[in-house]
Amino acid sequence: MQNLSHSLSLAPLYRHRVFQSSRKVDCHAQVANELSEHDLFWKGDDVDTVLFKAAIQQLQIFMLKYGAEVVVRPRLFDGFALVHMTLSGTAEIEADGQKVCIPQGKTALIAPKRNLRLWWQAGSEQLILKVPLALFDELSAQGQAVHPGIPSLFMLPERAVPHWDLLVQSLLRVLALPGEHEGHSAWINHFERGAAQFLLSQLTSTYTAPPTAAGLAANESAENLVGAGKLQRLDMLEKYIKTRLCAPLSLADLANAAGVSVRALNGLCHQHHGVAPMDLLRNIRLDAVRERLLTHPGANITDTAFEFGFGHLGRFSAYYRERFGELPKQTRVAAR
Incomplete structure (x- = not known):
């Protein structure tokens, strides 16, 4: 075995x-x-x-x-x-x-x-x-x-x-x-x-239970959250994403995980990360792929891409190069 x-x-x-x-x-x-x-x-x-x-x-x-x-x-x-x-x-x-x-x-x-x-x-x-x-x-x-x-x-x-x-x-x-x-x-x-x-x-x-409709209504805009409240919502979001790196996630899923409305989440992500929520999801997944290739140079690129939620290899390679300035195979070669 x-x-x-x-x-x-x-x-x-x-x-x-x-x-x-x-x-x-x-x-x-x-x-x-x-x-x-x-x-x-x-x-x-x-x-x-x-x-x-x-x-x-x-x-x-x-x-x-x-x-x-x-x-x-x-x-x-x-x-x-x-x-x-x-x-x-x-x-x-x-x-x-x-x-x-x-x-x-x-x-x-x-x-x-x-x-x-x-x-x-x-x-x-x-x-x-x-x-x-x-x-x-x-x-x-x-x-x-x-x-x-x-x-x-x-x-x-x-x-x-x-x-x-x-x-x-x-x-x-x-x-x-x-x-x-x-x-x-x-x-x-x-x-x-x-x-x-x-x-x-x-x-x-x-574990955070899904927010209620009343809770979402209370967080209709990012401006209603201040200081640590905003950081707490973003931390909840990132934890949620990192435990579901290969799962199909929608914008509504991300908003529910953060306990805010879609509109509020969009504002938070642009304010603190400079990107939309779905772009943040993709970036976190790309970072996970890069970490895997750097720490395990023998990893199969296709399998790794699928493992972290990328179903289209052509788009995956383009996203990877845009974020890191090199292709996945170049990262793997450099790590050896």
């Missing part, structure tokens, strides 16, 4: 293989039995599915690879949320109208209320943590964590990923314990609750 991101050692999990198969029917049935009922659409014949699963106490942890490119449409989850970590390749998740791209090294929390669709790149590997919603409720009831409500789809902020990886690695190490031992149960419970508390803390500090 590959382990190209998250700096995780999955050896303890690899001792718990559920199945490995190249038959599509077997793969569908086995995964449905272990995770959730779902419709599965294969987009290739290079099937090499492998599933590992281990139960801790309240949590279950999986590593799943299909081999071929797939689209998965699960039924609504019954009493649990999934934490989806891309170990290699790229995944795209759409839940209740929200869409995010989860490239290698990124993590998302999924708890759909109406519908869910997942696309996995051929050969991608995903680590999945199954968390009972009752655990979140329990922590909240005991006052050990604030429960802001679990959103349909939440991208873990980049700054939080290293800390989350440490928690997951601790859970994985639990699987390597030699057997039942006095005191193990309480110790394991501590790590499980710590992981759930951490997720709730990130939701509390990062």
